[in-house]
Amino acid sequence: MDAPLLKERERATFNVTELIHLLNGSEEETKRRKELESWLYNNPVFRQDDRYQISREEVYERGLQKTRELVNLCRRKNIKFDSLDFARLNISTLEELPFFLHVIMFIPTIRGQGTEEQKRKWLPLAEDLKILGTYAQTELGHGTFLRGLETKATYDVSSREFIVNSPTITSMKWWPGGLGKTCNYAVIAAQLYTKGKCYGIHMFIVQLRSLEDHKPLPGVTIGDIGNKYGFHTVDNGFLRLDNVRIPYENMLMRYAKACDYIPPVNPKINYGTMTSIRVDLVKDASVILAAASTIAIRYSAVRHQTEIRPGEEPPVLDYITQQFKLFPQIATAIAFHFAGDYMHRIYDKVQSEIFDGHLSAITELHGISAGLKAFTTDTSIAGVEICRRACGGHGYSNASGFQRFYENWLGSATYEGENTVMYLQAARYLFKCYDNPKEAPETMSYLRYPQNKMEWNVKSADDVSNYATLITAFEQRALSKISSTAKKLKNLTHYGMNRNDAWNAASVDILHSIKAHCHYFIVKNYMQSLNHLKMSSPLRQVMTAVALLYANYGIDEHAGDFLESGFMNGKQINLVRAKILQLLKEIRVNAVAIVDSFDFDDRFLRSALGAYDGNVYNRLFKWAKLSPLNKTEVHSSYKYLRRILQSKL
Numbered sequence: 001m002d003a004p005l006l007k008e009r010e011r012a013t014f015n016v017t018e019l020i021h022l023l024n025g026s027e028e029e030t031k032r033r034k035e036l037e038s039w040l041y042n043n044p045v046f047r048q049d050d051r052y053q054i055s056r057e058e059v060y061e062r063g064l065q066k067t068r069e070l071v072n073l074c075r076r077k078n079i080k081f082d083s084l085d086f087a088r089l090n091i092s093t094l095e096e097l098p099f100f101l102h103v104i105m106f107i108p109t110i111r112g113q114g115t116e117e118q119k120r121k122w123l124p125l126a127e128d129l130k131i132l133g134t135y136a137q138t139e140l141g142h143g144t145f146l147r148g149l150e151t152k153a154t155y156d157v158s159s160r161e162f163i164v165n166s167p168t169i170t171s172m173k174w175w176p177g178g179l180g181k182t183c184n185y186a187v188i189a190a191q192l193y194t195k196g197k198c199y200g201i202h203m204f205i206v207q208l209r210s211l212e213d214h215k216p217l218p219g220v221t222i223g224d225i226g227n228k229y230g231f232h233t234v235d236n237g238f239l240r241l242d243n244v245r246i247p248y249e250n251m252l253m254r255y256a257k258a259c260d261y262i263p264p265v266n267p268k269i270n271y272g273t274m275t276s277i278r279v280d281l282v283k284d285a286s287v288i289l290a291a292a293s294t295i296a297i298r299y300s301a302v303r304h305q306t307e308i309r310p311g312e313e314p315p316v317l318d319y320i321t322q323q324f325k326l327f328p329q330i331a332t333a334i335a336f337h338f339a340g341d342y343m344h345r346i347y348d349k350v351q352s353e354i355f356d357g358h359l360s361a362i363t364e365l366h367g368i369s370a371g372l373k374a375f376t377t378d379t380s381i382a383g384v385e386i387c388r389r390a391c392g393g394h395g396y397s398n399a400s401g402f403q404r405f406y407e408n409w410l411g412s413a414t415y416e417g418e419n420t421v422m423y424l425q426a427a428r429y430l431f432k433c434y435d436n437p438k439e440a441p442e443t444m445s446y447l448r449y450p451q452n453k454m455e456w457n458v459k460s461a462d463d464v465s466n467y468a469t470l471i472t473a474f475e476q477r478a479l480s481k482i483s484s485t486a487k488k489l490k491n492l493t494h495y496g497m498n499r500n501d502a503w504n505a506a507s508v509d510i511l512h513s514i515k516a517h518c519h520y521f522i523v524k525n526y527m528q529s530l531n532h533l534k535m536s537s538p539l540r541q542v543m544t545a546v547a548l549l550y551a552n553y554g555i556d557e558h559a560g561d562f563l564e565s566g567f568m569n570g571k572q573i574n575l576v577r578a579k580i581l582q583l584l585k586e587i588r589v590n591a592v593a594i595v596d597s598f599d600f601d602d603r604f605l606r607s608a609l610g611a612y613d614g615n616v617y618n619r620l621f622k623w624a625k626l627s628p629l630n631k632t633e634v635h636s637s638y639k640y641l642r643r644i645l646q647s648k649l
């Protein structure tokens with residue numbers, strides 16, 4: 001163990017194991033997670049040491065090899081794809097495997113939207129991996145605007161079949177994960193035409209490749225869309241369908257029927273699978289940010305640079321600016337952890353209501369999940385970059401481990417609903433609730449009895465340590481943004497603009513309003529979660545400091561908003577800033593111990609900078625020696641260099 005990290009750990013004021021169990025849910029949950037991880041990490045197939053030295057084809061092939069191992073493991077240990085154990089394994093592989101869309105979207109869509117008969121037919125095939133599917137919705141021309149999708153499924157009464165067609169270049173399916181080379185089936189989103197009339201988007205199960213030799217079936221043009229920023233293991237694909245016939249029974253008909261068309265009670269029930277992934281992404285955002293901050297904090301405790309006082313070169317973690325960059329990232333990761341727990345609870349509740357036939361709750365779930373998906377992915381993407389830059393030059397090396405987080409995670413601002421679009425969806429619901437406060441759910445309870453308070457009740461540094469006072473600040477900021485935007489919308493329509501144009505004209509303010517609401521929700525949920533959890537008093541002291549930092553940092557970051565309405569004044573913002581400095585000092589002593597409590601295995605982080613033992617420089621040198629350019633003392637391409645050097649160009 002490198003001495004600096006040992007010293008950091010020795011002076012921690014709380015018990016790391018207690019926080020590990022708290023974040024995992026219980027001691028048993030921690031044990032189970034570690035057991036699952038060790039099954040993966042002790043398997044050489046999941047090695048990553050030459051990850052950046054192999055070609056895309058090899059990466060894809062490795063992805064399939066890992067898939068086979070993972071499936072094998074699940075079979076041996078009787079782990080079901082819809083279990084918490086599988087979700088943990090999924091995260092621990094750290095790379096999306098080519099069959100993940102099968103597990104996270106293809107199977108859930110059949111489960112959620114198939115009739116009992118359809119589920120009896122398709123689920124055993126899919127769960128036993130006799131067929132492999134994906135979720136093919138996005139097209140070359142449209143991803144966001146689902147009503148604009150062009151793929152057609154036309155019902156042919158005489159043969160009791162649907163004829164599926166992509167009539168134009170823009171109607172080609174484009175992006176679905178695993179579509180290019182891996183899957184032989186897909187759930188296809190297509191416009192349903194029956195008896196000459198279009199009834200909008202519905203889901204159809206379509207076979208794409210032969211189950212014998214994996215060749216594309218007649219009428220199917222299919223392939224990989226080419227290299228991307230990340231997800232190199234995944235064959236995101238394109239698909240063109242030319243008069244492909246599928247049986248009537250292949251339309252998922254739990255909520256709607258074709259032929260004599262019967263519409264679903266709520267047409268947005270077709271969008272349910274997307275909602276479930278958006279819910280998961282909130283927790284994923286926490287995991288990614290926790291991993292990035294673990295690397296940056298450990299490295300910052302080991303890295304010594306410059307001087308604060310002459311003659312003493314401190315760890316860079318002693319620089320207040322470094323703490324100001326990194327400690328809010330730790331706080332945010334923990335805040336999103338609790339938000340993720342909340343989202344899973346509400347998702348399970350709504351699922352059971354849907355099961356009982358009550359579809360109304362999906363609107364609320366959509367409103368909350370769309371907003372939090374956007375807020376948490378946006379924030380965590382920015383946070384990973386802050387952590388990377390906090391590691392100076394070495395942060396830019398692939399040995400830092402950051403690139404993997406970037407590669408895949410950058411996409412989260414786009415997939416499963418582009419973030420601006422998701423914010424605007426969430427805002428639709430927010431403004432509806434503002435107009436009809438009685439309809440406002442618990443998460444927007446402040447809209448039920450909106451109290452525009454004149455000024456913030458803060459006079460001293462102690463006041464900004466009070467949870468209720470801080471929550472009120474975020475509530476008032478949201479309320480002020482929402483009410484002024486609602487006024488703007490009203491004015492625009494009053495002076496003759498139609499509602500849609502007014503919405504577009506006010507959309508920048510709308511965006512600010514929904515972000516303020518999401519921020520309020522995260523702060524409130526964080527503090528309420530802490531209040532409900534049992535913990536020792538040393539741990540409570542640390543967790544309180546971190547929660548207070550999250551809230552006070554948020555106020556400082558958006559000081560303009562808080563000052564704008566006159567609710568806060570300049571003096572109070574100064575009290576907030578002073579509190580932040582005090583909290584940074586308080587957290588400093590525990591920073592390494594807190595990231596230790598995130599409990600990432602070194603084999604998960606795969607970072608020379610962030611390994612548990614802090615042996616940064618030896619690991620960096622070991623990494624450099626592995627560079628393919630170092631296989632020989634003189635590289636074979638010296639032949640060009642020699643000519644340049646000898647002026648024999």
Ligand SMILES: CCCCCCCCCCCCCCCCCC(=O)SCCNC(=O)CCNC(=O)[C@H](O)C(C)(C)COP(=O)(O)OP(=O)(O)OC[C@H]1O[C@@H](n2cnc3c(N)ncnc32)[C@H](O)[C@@H]1OP(=O)(O)O
Pocket residue numbers: 090091094096135137138143144145146147177268269271272274275277284287288291362363366367405408414415416417418421425428429
């Ligand atoms: C190091 C550690 C590692 C950790 C692991 C990290 C890695 C994790 C990775 C995770 C794996 C992820 C893999 C990637 C998978 C990506 C898959 C995709 O992108 S798949 C493709 C994803 N694609 C997208 O996400 C596409 C995004 N686009 C859309 O979702 C829609 O087009 C739309 C919502 C924008 C509009 O739809 P449109 O039909 O035009 O709607 P209208 O305008 O007509 O009406 C709006 C009304 O509908 C309502 N409503 C809407 N939605 C819902 C809902 N879900 N429910 C309920 N209601 C809903 C709404 O409230 C409103 O109500 P009202 O106000 O009228 O009362």
Ligand SMILES: Cc1cc2nc3c(=O)[nH]c(=O)nc-3n(C[C@H](O)[C@H](O)[C@H](O)COP(=O)(O)OP(=O)(O)OC[C@H]3O[C@@H](n4cnc5c(N)ncnc54)[C@H](O)[C@@H]3O)c2cc1C
Pocket residue numbers: 101135136137138141142143144145174175176177231236411414415416417418419420421424
């Ligand atoms: C890694 C990855 C994996 C994916 N996997 C799948 C998959 O498995 N299956 C699948 O079907 N799809 C998949 N997708 C596609 C993904 O879901 C879409 O790309 C996403 O929904 C965004 O749609 P778009 O590309 O049409 O963006 P666009 O909507 O074209 O966005 C372009 C810009 O327009 C803006 N914009 C669009 N509409 C509005 C609006 N109404 N108001 C304001 N601004 C607007 C956006 O904010 C954005 O700035 C994947 C994408 C990625 C990157």
